[in-house]
Amino acid sequence: MIEVHELRKVYGDRTILDGITASFARGQVVALVGPSGGGKSTLLRCLNGLESFDGGAVTVGGDRLVPGGAKANRAALHRVRQRVGMVFQQWNLFAHRTALGNVIEAPVHVKRVPLAEATERGKALLARVGLSHREGAYPHEMSGGEQQRVAIARALAMDPEALLLDEPTSALDPERVGEVLDVLGALAADGLTMLVVTHEMRFARDVSHRTLVLHGGRIIEDGPSREVIDHPKHERTRAFLGLDRR
C-alpha cells in the first residue's frame, strides 16, 4: 500500500537518501534499522510529507507525493496524513491537553466525529494501551512510557491504514521500553501495517516480518527479519549488528 520510487533527498552537498525504492504491503510489519545518519528517520518522515524530497515519488494508497514540499502536494498531503499515523521518538503529545484530550483532538476537529462518540472511542483506545486510569492526566504528569502509549492511541484514533513509528522506544528509560514494545506487539498481532525505525534488534527479529537495513542513504539489505538479523549478507550489516550486540 506504500510505494517508494527512486526517492532522493540532499542537504547542501550531503545526500541523505540516495535513490530508495521499496514497497510495503498491507498487514506487513517492517523494521528499518541501520547506523545513525543512514537515512532511516528521514525516509519515514518523507512517507507522510513531514520532510520534502528532491527526487522520486511516494505513493500511499492512491495518493502520490512528489518533490516540492507542502506547496506541490497540498491536497495529497492532507489525505496521506489521514491514511498513515505517526509516532515520534519524543512523543510530542499536545502539552495543553489531557491524555484523553490528545486522543480525541484530531477525530473531533479533522474528521468531525461527534464529541460523545470520539470520547467513547478514545477511552477504548486508552484501555487498549493500558492507560484507562490516566485519562485525565496531562503529559507533564506522565512517564515517558505512558506518554508514548498515549501517542500510539492518538495515532490509532484516526483509524490509519498504517502506522509510522520513529524510534518509539529510544527516549525511554530502559525499564519503560517493555511496556511500549508489548503494545506494538499486540498491534502487529492484530494485523496493523507498521513501519518502525528502531534500534531494538530483538523487536525487529521477533515481531517484524521484514527488516530493511539503511546505510548511506541506500537500502543495503532487505529480507525476512530473522534471515537479515541472524544471517546478514552485507559486511556493513554484520558490522552494525556486531556493534549493536556488544
Next chain:
Amino acid sequence: MNRVWWVLVLAMAVLSCHGRAAVVGGGLARVRAAGVLRWGGDIQGGEPYVYEDSEHGGRLTGFEVELANALARELGVRAQFVQNDWSALIPTLERGTFDVALNGVEVTPQRVGRVRFTRPYYIFGARLMARRNDPSVQPTLASLRGRRVGTLANSFSYELLRNVAEVVPYEGVEEPYIDLVQGRTDAVLLDDIIAARYGEPKPELRVAGDLADGYYSIALRPADDDLRAALDAALARITASGELERILRGANIFNDRQRRLVTWTDDDQRRMLGTAAAGQRFGWSHVALFGKGALVTLLLSALAMCIAIPLGLGLAVARLYGPSALSRIAGAYVELYRGTPVLLQLYVLYYGLAPIVKLNALSAAVLGLGMNYAAYEAEVYRAGIQAVPRGQMEAALSLGMTTPLALRRVVLPQAFRLALPSVTNDFIALLKDSSLVSVITVVELTKQMTITAVDIRGWGLPGALCALMYFTMSYPLSLLAQRLEARLARS
C-alpha cells in the same frame, strides 16, 4: 504589603517637596549680584512671543525677547532666557530655576493666588472663533452654553468657559483650530494674538467676537516682591517712553487696547488682580473627578488592548506563516509602529488623517494605542509561537490537521499561555502610556491631575492621589502576572 506602603510614602515625600522655592531673600539683590535676569519661557509657543528665527541661524526672537532685554537693561543687568515647558512655567518658577516667568502668562485668579504679578505688558482679547457656515455661535458666553469649545488647558479662556461650555482642553495652539475646521468642536476661545496667527488665516473660520480683556504680566515668586517693584518701575518707564509701543508695533500686535497700558494705575492693577480666588480645597468633588479620569484611563487601556491582542496575533501569524508578501507587510508594520513615537502616531491618526477619517478623540485614542501596542504584542506572540516545540506542529500535521487548524488548536493556545505574563506586563505599561492621549484632548487620569493641581495650587495631594490610583489599577495586574509566571514555571 509593606513594600507597597514604602513606595507610597516615598512618592508623597517627593511630591510634597515640589513647589518649595529653593532661593530665599531679596530677589533684586540676587539679580543685581548675578548680573543676569533669568526669564523662563517656551519657544514652542512660537511667533510672536519667543521663537528661534530660522532665517538668522536660530537666533532667539520675539517681542518678549525685546521686552526682557529692555527690562534687564533698566535694571542694569543682562537678560538670560531659560527654556521651559509652558504648562510648567509656574511650578518651575516656584522651584527657583529662573527669576521670572515671561511668556504670555495670563493673569488668572488661580495664578494670582500663587505668584506675584507685575503690571501688564500686553492686553489681549479672548477671541471667539467659529465656522463660517455656523451662525449659531454668537459673541457671548451665553451662546456657548452646552457647546463644545476648544481652548488651552488652564488658560484665561479656560477659566471663562468653565461651568458654561463643554471645554475641550488642548496642549498646542494650532490643534484647536484644526479640530474646529473638522467640526470636532463648535468654537475656539483663545487670546487674539493666537487667533490672528493660527485661526484667522483659515478660510473656513470666522471671528465671532472678543468676549473679555485679559492680561499678560510677568510672574514672580512671592518672596521676590522687591524685584517685582523694580520691574514694575522699569515697565512704567519703557511704557511712558514709548519703547513698549515700539516693541509691540515691531511684532505687529499693537492695537487700541494697548493705550490703557500708558495710563495704568494702581486701581487698574487692583482690578486686574481682582480678589485672589481663594484656592480651592482638595475635596470629594476632586476625588470624584479623579475617579472619572481613572475610569477613562481604564476603559481606554482595556479597549486598546482588545484591539492590540487580536491584531498582534494576526501580525505574528502572518509574519511566521503567511505568504511572503503578507509576511513582509506584517514585519514592516511591526517595525514602523515600534520605531516611531506613539505620540506622533496619535497626532497623525487624529489630526493628520482628519480630512479622510474623522474619528472622535476617544476612538482615535483607543485605535492609536491599540495599533501601537499591537506591534509589541505581535513580537510577544512571535516569541511565544517560536517557543512551542516544533514537534507539536509536526504531531498535529501528522494527524491530518491543516496548518491553520494546527495553529488554532495546538500551537497558539500554548503560545498564548507562554505569552500571557508578558501580555499582562504590557497592559500595565499601557495603563500609564495612555496618559499620552491628552495631546488629542482626552481628559484621563494624568490630565485630570494637572488640571486639578492648578486649581488647588499644589501638586502634592493630586499627585499622590493620581499615583495611588495608577498603583491601585496596576498592582493587582502585577500580582496576576507573577502568578501566571509561577504557574508557567511549574508546568
